[in-house]
Every structure is written in C-alpha cells, then in structure tokens.
Amino acid sequence: MNAGSKLSRPILDQAAIKEICDVLATTNSQVAFRSIAEEEAADLxxxxxxxxxxxxxxxxxxxxxxxxxSPEKQAVVAEHVVKIEMADIDEVKAITHRIVAQITEAAEKMIAFGDGKVNLINMLSDMSQEDRGSLLESLELNNEDLVTEINQTLFPFDDLTKLDDDAIGTIINYLGTPTLSVALHNVSPEVQNKFFDVMDSESADAIKSKFDELSFTEKQTALTAQQSIIDLVQRLAAKGFIKVSS
Structure with missing residues (x-):
C-alpha cells in the first residue's frame, strides 16, 4: 500500500476487517467476482x-x-473512484456490509469447478487417442480455436521428439518442404534432427538450405506452421495411423 493511503481514522473495527479478509480469502475468486459484478458502479x-x-x-x-x-464496468468504476474523495461513514459501512454478505451468500450457494478448458483437457487426457481424436474432430467443427489451444496443451511441439521414426516418416509424407522449413527453422536441434534423421540426405539438405532463404513474413508464420503439424499429428493418431503417448 502506498505511504499515507490509510484512513486517518478506521471505519471498520478489527472484527469486521477479519471477516472481510476471511471471506475474500476463502471464497473462490470466480464466485466472489460474479456475486458482485452487477453491483452499482458507485457502490463498488x-x-x-x-x-x-x-x-x-x-x-x-x-x-x-x-x-x-468487464472492461466497460472497470472504466465506470474507475471514474467513480476518481470522483469519490469523501463519503458518509454510515453509508460506507452499509455498502461494505451488504457486499460482503452477498459474497458470503454466493459462496454458500454456488460451487466453482475452475477453468473449464483445464477441466476438459484433464478429461481428454484420460481418454484413448482414438476417442480423444474423435471428440476433438467433432468439436473442431464449431470451435477450431479451442481445439488448437487444447492440442497445444496436450501435445507441445517439442513432444515430436517422443514419436518413433515410423510416425515421423508418416508425418513427413503429408507435409511439403515449405511447411517443414518454416516450422523447423527456429526449433531446437533435437526436434530438427528428429525429422532430418528420417529423411534422405537430399530432402534434409533442401530444408536446411531453405532456412536461410526464409523471408521475414515466412518466419513470422512459424507458430502457425508448427500448429498445423500438431493438428496433423492428432488427426493421424485419432485414425490409428501413428501412435502418440497419452
């Protein structure tokens, strides 16, 4: 807290302060925030x-x-914070008591399951590769971005080093030199060599030489190229063409 920011005389007694600290410390933040989101901006x-x-x-x-x-509510509340330089003590106590009571009531009535994406990823982790792939394929029809995020979490690009040579060879058969060049130019030597070791020397040299020829724009699309490979891995695994450790 900034120096001099405490009130000249306390508005809340120690019991009230302890109650607020306990409520905010023990109530799930999602529950607490949602319970007061509709409060009047001035009262907040x-x-x-x-x-x-x-x-x-x-x-x-x-x-x-x-x-x-929400960004809109933040702005309005922030404006009120700037405007309010003094307030009636009884009104302040009443507002504080009411909001704390709302949070307490919400904590008693609601349960928080946490981050929904994390929950889904944990469920997917317990599935077979085939079942997971089938579900993600269906989900991708409605929410491609979500599937991309899930794939990034379930299978980071560096995990390609865990695949066997047959799997890498299958992946290479689906990819062209441009995609591989962009995707591999800025990754670790371990990942690069995982691909190069499976290729014939001519193909590997072609990709290596392409590294130095990539334009700035092409280099900026590396993450997109890498994600396209991860998406391909998940699709091939779901169809049983390659094996991926869960």
Missing part, C-alpha cells in the same frame, strides 16, 4: 476504496476485483 467504487485504505491485504483484493470486472 466505495467498497474498493474501503478495501484499499484498510490494509495491505485488502488493497490487493481491491485490485483483483477491479481487474475481474
């Missing part, structure tokens, strides 16, 4: 100000709450 500003000026611990919670609001 008062609540954040009282947190900010009461203790270092509560000041951190104030920043977290402000950041958790």
């Amino acid at each position: 500003a008062v609540f954040l100000l009282i947190l900010h000026h009461t203790s270092d611990e509560l000041a951190k919670h104030a920043s977290e709450i402000l950041l958790a609001l």
